[in-house]
Amino acid sequence: MTEYEAVIGLETHIQLNTQSKIFCSCKADSWNDPPNTNICPVCTGLPGVLPVTNRVVVEKAALLAAAMHAEIQPVSFFDRKNYFYPDLPKGYQISQYDRPLARGGYLDVPLPDGTTRQVTIEKLHIEEDAGKTKNDNGRRLIDFNRCGVPLIEMVTGPDLRSADEAAQYLIRLRQLLRWLGVSEADMEKAHLRCDANVSIRMVGADYLNPKTEIKNVNSIVAVKEAVQTEIERQIREVEAGKRIEAWTLEWDEDAGVLRKMRSKETEADYRYFREPDLLPIHISEAWLAHILQELPELPLERRARFISQYGLPEYDADILTGERSLSDYFEAAVALYPSDPKRVSNWLLNDLMRMLNESGKLASELRLTPDYLVEIIRLVDAGTVNTTTGKSLLDKVEASGKRPGEIVNAEGLAQVSDTGAIRQAAQQIVSANPEQVQSYRKGKTTLIGWFVGQLMRETRGKADPQLARSILEELLSE
Numbered sequence: 199m200t201e202y203e204a205v206i207g208l209e210t211h212i213q214l215n216t217q218s219k220i221f222c223s224c225k226a227d228s229w230n231d232p233p234n235t236n237i238c239p240v241c242t243g244l245p246g247v248l249p250v251t252n253r254v255v256v257e258k259a260a261l262l263a264a265a266m267h268a269e270i271q272p273v274s275f276f277d278r279k280n281y282f283y284p285d286l287p288k289g290y291q292i293s294q295y296d297r298p299l300a301r302g303g304y305l306d307v308p309l310p311d312g313t314t315r316q317v318t319i320e321k322l323h324i325e326e327d328a329g330k331t332k333n334d335n336g337r338r339l340i341d342f343n344r345c346g347v348p349l350i351e352m353v354t355g356p357d358l359r360s361a362d363e364a365a366q367y368l369i370r371l372r373q374l375l376r377w378l379g380v381s382e383a384d385m386e387k388a389h390l391r392c393d394a395n396v397s398i399r400m401v402g403a404d405y406l407n408p409k410t411e412i413k414n415v416n417s418i419v420a421v422k423e424a425v426q427t428e429i430e431r432q433i434r435e436v437e438a439g440k441r442i443e444a445w446t447l448e449w450d451e452d453a454g455v456l457r458k459m460r461s462k463e464t465e466a467d468y469r470y471f472r473e474p475d476l477l478p479i480h481i482s483e484a485w486l487a488h489i490l491q492e493l494p495e496l497p498l499e500r501r502a503r504f505i506s507q508y509g510l511p512e513y514d515a516d517i518l519t520g521e522r523s524l525s526d527y528f529e530a531a532v533a534l535y536p537s538d539p540k541r542v543s544n545w546l547l548n549d550l551m552r553m554l555n556e557s558g559k560l561a562s563e564l565r566l567t568p569d570y571l572v573e574i575i576r577l578v579d580a581g582t583v584n585t586t587t588g589k590s591l592l593d594k595v596e597a598s599g600k601r602p603g604e605i606v607n608a609e610g611l612a613q614v615s616d617t618g619a620i621r622q623a624a625q626q627i628v629s630a631n632p633e634q635v636q637s638y639r640k641g642k643t644t645l646i647g648w649f650v651g652q653l654m655r656e657t658r659g660k661a662d663p664q665l666a667r668s669i670l671e672e673l674l675s676e
């Protein structure tokens with residue numbers, strides 16, 4: 199059987215999280231706003247107005263370019279991309295064409311098998327978004343809120359080899375965008391949109407079949423499914439002796455099928471020419487140096503450092519660096535508890551992550567600061583509270599904002615390690631439950647867990663569980 203491999207390139211559009219749009223002062227984020235509320239003469243293309251470039255757009259785009267190891271161009275130009283569509287009131291989109299903001303670059307994408315795929319970037323440019331149209335009972339409605347929203351378009355080389363790799367690339371890109379703070383990168387809100395170019399070839403062969411382009415994929419899962427569906431379709435066609443045609447396809451997520459769209463414009467159809475109303479973007483060395491001050495340690499670098507510096511397993515390091523504020527939180531906590539980074543990591547992975555998932559907060563937004571978390575770990579270490587109480591303290595601190603030690607004192611949560619008090623409670627439980635005692639003594643020793651549970655309830659969770667267990671075992675064996 200012939201073996202095929204896929205050759206995939208992704209074109210992503212990234213919505214920058216600036217306050218205002220790219221060429222006017224309208225609010226950029228309209229997610230919660232009614233249609234046509236964040237618009238002005240500039241972004242709706244009225245005659246006689248002039249666009250002005252938003253400096254922050256250039257800075258965020260350059261920061262991303264630097265993080266992708268791209269070459270930031272000292273001079274780049276805006277161009278008009280001309281096409282006619284109702285959601286484009288000017289009749290052209292301001293974009294960049296032959297002199298983009300940055301060229302080259304790459305993103306390293308760790309794959310599940312432990313290898314890394316280096317995905318090259320062909321170009322990275324700035325452009326404005328168009329509006330949105332929708333059908334409403336036979337009428338066509340237009341919302342111009344998105345017109346002029348700042349976008350970065352980034353095109354990868356044909357470096358990805360499977361649907362899963364395409365998904366992994368998007369996961370790492372989304373992580374990086376959030377890490378840098380340049381985009382919310384929420385695919386459901388169209389902050390990150392993706393078109394995929396897909397073709398196949400025989401493994402080891404030079405000949406590459408024509409490619410198709412898949413549009414309208416709105417989630418990472420959808421990208422994976424759409425690309426996989428298309429790879430399988432192309433293999434079936436080629437095996438049946440048919441030619442692959444260079445279609446543009448649309449992914450219907452509900453039906454799980456690809457549909458053929460209009461034939462695609464070629465670049466010549468857009469009649470690109472320089473935008474006469476805007477100055478070129480000059481990025482001076484001083485400005486670039488200023489922008490690069492914001493360039494943080496990148497996620498994969500930090501992941502490697504967590505493994506080497508703190509001896510964390512790869513699994514822990516990967517999760518802790520999944521999001522920047524979580525990794526900052528971990529480092530702040532380890533600085534206060536340097537003796538056992540893995541113990542800190544366990545508390546974060548098992549308990550803090552649950553709190554973050556439930557509340558939808560970032561680690562930096564918690565009232566349970568790294569300082570308070572370490573205080574709780576130390577209270578458990580010292581035997582002042584048992585582990586169960588320690589874990590319940592997390593939510594109590596988060597809810598009240600109070601210091602853990604203060605809550606322990608106020609609520610009398612300190613662990614009961616007093617043998618006399620535990621023995622007394624244990625005796626009561628033993629005499630109150632003769633049936634269970636009998637079954638235990640007849641050999642059903644697994645009931646010990648039930649007895650410990652009763653005792654913990656009796657002492658409101660404060661008994662030292664190991665001490666409780668050994669006293670109960672002693673009483674029950676009599």
Ligand SMILES: [Zn+2]
Nearest residue numbers: 222224238241
């Ligand atoms: Zn505007």
